Amino acid sequence: MIRVHHLNNSRSQRVLWLLEEIGAPYEVIRYQRKPNMLAPSELKRVHPLGKSPVIDDHGKKLAETGLIIEYLVESYAPDFAPPRQSDLYWRYKYWLHYAEGSLMPPLLLKLVIGRLGLLGLPARKFVDAQIKLHLDFLESELGASPWFVGDRFSAADIILSFPLEAATARGGLDETRPKLFDFLRRIHVRPAYQRALEKGGPYRYAS
DSSP: OEEEEEETTSTTHHHHHHHHHHTOOEEEEEEOOOTTSOOOGGGGGTSTTOOSOEEEETTEEEESHHHHHHHHHHHHOGGGSOOTTSTTHHHHHHHHHHIIIIIHHHHHHHHHHHHHGGGGHHHHHHHHHHHHHHHHHHHHHTSSSSBTTBTSOOHHHHHHHHHHHHHHHHTOOSTTSHHHHHHHHHHHTOHHHHHHHHHHOOOGGGO
């Protein structure tokens, strides 16, 4: 059975959601953030960086959300990605890397800047502009189809969910970008998404 080391209000919620979508059996080991919002030290016993998600699948331990999602799709649910010979395959792979490599950094900077108070003011304008650039780009990418890889829901939609949810909390994502906002509404009512919330516990970005 797959074991998921899951931190509340974190990127690991996507791993639970994917596992619910594909119907793979798994066990959740929950960790609670400290009052300062940092991960507890217990996670360092699982991985030296003390981060989540981490999965253990029959002795194979993997970290990093993108890698975990790729592994789970290839191992248990290849239909959650376009066929390798499809023109959509590399678009799918692009989103898997883009979500964490390009979209998350400015959102994380926004969070840090907010905690710095006046010290963060010099960087705020630049970071806000970067977030706007990404949200405008993503809004345009949903223009021709309901999902990020065409007409079919895929793991790319799952990995993009967390940064888009975080953007509603601190990145300015609202109804002025109707396609992205509708995307979030549609994923939030998926039965597998709701089951993942039950398994993972409170998750502030689900509303």
